[in-house]
Amino acid sequence: MFEEIIKITGREKGTTSIVLVGVHGDEKCGLEALEKILPTLEIERGVVLFGYGNPRAVEANKRYVGANLNRMFNRNEQFSEKEKESYEYSRAQFLKTYLNKAEALLDIHASRTSTSKPFVICEANATGIIKYLPVERIASGFDQIEPGGTDYYMNSIGKIGICIECGFLGNPQSEQIAEKSIFAFLKARDHIANDLMPQKQSYIRMYxxxxxxxxxxxxxxxxxxxxxxxxxxxxxxxxxxxxxxxxxxxxxxxxxxxxxxxxxxxxxxxxxxxx
Ligand SMILES: [Zn+2]
Structure with a gap:
């Protein structure tokens, strides 16, 4: 189980990106995808960071152990003392030091809804990247109504935060979506050559x-x-x-x-x- 963040550096100079999996510990698709990809992955340009969001929850196979990690990136005054004492609160502070180093984030999740189809959560600043991701639906508006996620944090510091929901967490296809989306993200970010065509996508604004x-x-x-x-x-x-x-x-x-x-x-x- 890795608590640390893995760093892969390309041969040429370029931008820095970060990919997180297991921010919710029972959403395994991203972990499985990383296990498959990392041993042979070569980055051509820039730096890519990879990490488990919530390793303790992954180990326990739970969404979280103390508090929802994906609400721990809110502004500090939003938290109760109990939340501040949680493992997830301190883990969020650790993850922020890596999010701060990157210009764009892909955070990989899966849904609890058994019929859920893959979709992306982001804001307009992610347009140039998400058009290559293997999803039909793009949902925005979360920063206003449900702040505190990793993507919210990136957007709040003027960077690009993208969260992908890869379908139902119990569906084996979610791992393939996670794998495809990691490669599409790396290509859209120019870490590896981009041979992808933009997808036709529809947009939903959450209010x-x-x-x-x-x-x-x-x-x-x-x-x-x-x-x-x-x-x-x-x-x-x-x-x-x-x-x-x-x-x-x-x-x-x-x-x-x-x-x-x-x-x-x-x-x-x-x-x-x-x-
Ligand atoms: Zn999740």
Missing amino acids: DLYKTKTNKFILTKSFDDFEEMSKGQVIGVDGTQEIRAEKAAVILFARNREKVGEEAFLFGEKKNSLA
Whole structure:
């Protein structure tokens, strides 16, 4: 299990990029892809850093051990004392020292939704890179409504943060998507020769995050990632209150919850471009 960050230096000078896997310890596709790629990978230009986001959670095969690492990159005043004492908080401080060295990040995740198709989370600054990634959907807007991830951190320091969701974490194809996306990222960043064609992609801007008001939020059904909701459609029941879509929207990461203040789902809308 590696706590340290691996550095591969190219023969020629170039930019620095970073690839993270296992920021959520039970999302194994990125780890499997790295295991396959790293032994023979040659970088032509620049420097590429590779690392496990949350090695302790990877070892425990859990999303996290103390707190969600992908919310630990928020501004410091956002954290409770308990969160600051977590392993993930200190791990985030360690990872920041490497994120600070790179101009662009690819952070590899997988979804808990069994039908989830691969998609990318980023903002408009990533346009030149994500068009080569093996996904059809690009979702933006997370920096405003759900800050604190690795991609949020990179964007907040004027760099490029890209998170890829490689499909359902239990689907073996997610490993292939992870592998393809690492190579596409390295090519788009000019670390290796780029022989890829841009993909045709669609864009969704996330505009709302629903956090639970009670300790019992139950969905009316299980929702696919990016499933279309009609105006007034009931999403779930929070305590005794029905929660509805106020307008036509797409839903993302919908799940039942058992605590107050937990992230239950996000709403987004289709857009013609990432900007
Ligand atoms: Zn994840």
